[in-house]
Amino acid sequence: SIPLSFFGGIGCASTKGILVKGSNYLEALADARYFVFDKTGTLTKGVFEVTSIDVKQGTEEKLLYYAAHAESASSHPISQSLQAAYGGVIERARVSEVKEIAGQGVSANVDGHVISAGNLRLMRSLGISADPIHKEGTIVYVAFDHEYLGSITISDVIKPNAREAIRSLKAEGVRRCVMLTGDSQSAASAIAGQLDIDEVHSELLPGDKVHEVESLLQQKNGKDKLVFVGDGINDAPVLSRADIGIAMGALGSDAAIEAADIVLMDDDPSKISLAMRISRRTLRIVR
Ligand code: ADP
Ligand code: MG
Numbered sequence: 438s439i440p441l442s443f444f445g446g447i448g449c450a451s452t453k454g455i456l457v458k459g460s461n462y463l464e465a466l467a468d469a470r471y472f473v474f475d476k477t478g479t480l481t482k483g484v485f486e487v488t489s490i491d492v493k494q495g496t497e498e499k500l501l502y503y504a505a506h507a508e509s510a511s512s513h514p515i516s517q518s519l520q521a522a523y524g525g526v527i528e529r530a531r532v533s534e535v536k537e538i539a540g541q542g543v544s545a546n547v548d549g550h551v552i553s554a555g556n557l558r559l560m561r562s563l564g565i566s567a568d569p570i571h572k573e574g575t576i577v578y579v580a581f582d583h584e585y586l587g588s589i590t591i592s593d594v595i596k597p598n599a600r601e602a603i604r605s606l607k608a609e610g611v612r613r614c615v616m617l618t619g620d621s622q623s624a625a626s627a628i629a630g631q632l633d634i635d636e637v638h639s640e641l642l643p644g645d646k647v648h649e650v651e652s653l654l655q656q657k658n659g660k661d662k663l664v665f666v667g668d669g670i671n672d673a674p675v676l677s678r679a680d681i682g683i684a685m686g687a688l689g690s691d692a693a694i695e696a697a698d699i700v701l702m703d704d705d706p707s708k709i710s711l712a713m714r715i716s717r718r719t720l721r722i723v724r
Contacts, residue, residue: 446719454686454702455712462698464723465681466716470661471653472603472611472709474634475646475675476618478668479685480599480706481628483514485591487522488574492587500587504579507545507552510535512690513670515577516543518591519554538562539671540619540642542577553580556621558640560585575624592624595631602706603633609713612661615653617646617675643671650678666709669693683709 443460450457457463474480490497505523508516509532520527534546541562542555553563560567560578567578567585574592578585603614615636618625625639638649654663665672665679669686673696676682684697685704694700701708 440723442719442722445722446715450712450715453708453711453715455708455715456700456702457712458698458700462681463716463719465662466664466699466713467720468660468662469606469664469681469713470610470612471615471657471663472606472613473615473617473650473653473663473665473675473679475665475667475672476616476620476625476628477593478514478670478704479666480616480632481593481595483517483593483668485515485518485575485593487518487589488592489572489590490587491570491590493568494581494584494586500579500589503547503550503552503581503586504554504577504589506532506547507535507543507554507579510545511537511543513537514593514668515575515591519577519589522589522591550582551580553583554578556619571623573623573627575620593628595628596704596706598705598707600632602710605707605710606713607633609710609717611713613653615649617641617649619643619646643674646672646675647678650675654678654680667693668704669697672696683712 446463447457477483501523505520508519509527531548532545536544541559544553565580565585570576570588572590574590577589613635616629616634617638619641622639625637629637662680664681665675666683669684669690673692676696682697683699684693686700686702
């Protein structure tokens with residue numbers, strides 16, 4: 438039988454916008470020693486500002502127009518940001534045959550042309566030769582009918598509470614905080630450097646994130662629990678693989694909310710450490 442105070446703990450959490458799907462997860466959270474975070478939208482705001490545009494062919498306007506239209510069907514934070522940077526009206530009727538390649542980018546038909554927008558890995562996989570850009574931030578390379586058009590450099594910032602959240606998790610006994618990202622090494626280390634992150638793995642595909650979590654699960658002691666926190670974009674497999682999967686609600690897909698054990702109704706990182714404090718307080722009453 439479930440001790441009554443677990444209902445108290447789950448109820449208390451829910452009033453703070455923390456939905457715990459079962460008393461076993463609230464109990465397990467007290468033993469969380471490994472925290473693995475997705476970067477974009479989890480530790481960072483997921484609102485990218487354009488910091489530079491490097492045109493190889495055509496104009497900046499043309500580059501932004503095609504990128505924003507090709508991205509118009511995607512819910513990735515990068516796509517939202519590029520549409521905002523374009524600023525004009527997106528005519529969805531101009532866009533067809535949209536293909537989103539997780540951890541790489543998108544391809545779509547815009548005005549009868551094949552537009553691809555994504556990272557260097559996407560360009561390589563399509564056989565498009567793009568000159569690597571060495572700038573701080575996330576580089577979105579854009580191709581027009583398989584010809585390289587140029588790149589848009591965008592940059593994201595950490596969430597205001599991210600640093601404090603990691604600090605308080607460590608104060609609650611968390612031993613290792615890891616950040617996983619599909620973004621470049623330079624973009625990843627710029628973000629991790631502002632937080633008390635012990636380990637960073639970059640340029641990962643969604644499947645690589647699962648492998649990283651599996652290898653951490655093998656390294657840790659049996660009683661210690663591993664938590665994965667993601668914003669729900671391509672995160673479902675990792676959310677279900679971790680001992681405890683936490684999805685940040687605002688952007689989360691239905692699949693992620695389904696796969697998660699704990700759902701945060703807003704995307705405030707301080708709710709993660711709050712959940713852990715509620716868990717430990719509940720356990721003190723029970724044990
Ligand atoms: P993260 O691990 O930071 O959450 P993702 O795994 O979602 O990021 O994406 C990894 C990388 O793939 C991004 O940094 C970007 O380079 C590229 N990418 C993913 N989705 C898109 C998109 N819709 N448009 C452009 N690039 C994208
Ligand atoms: Mg992500």
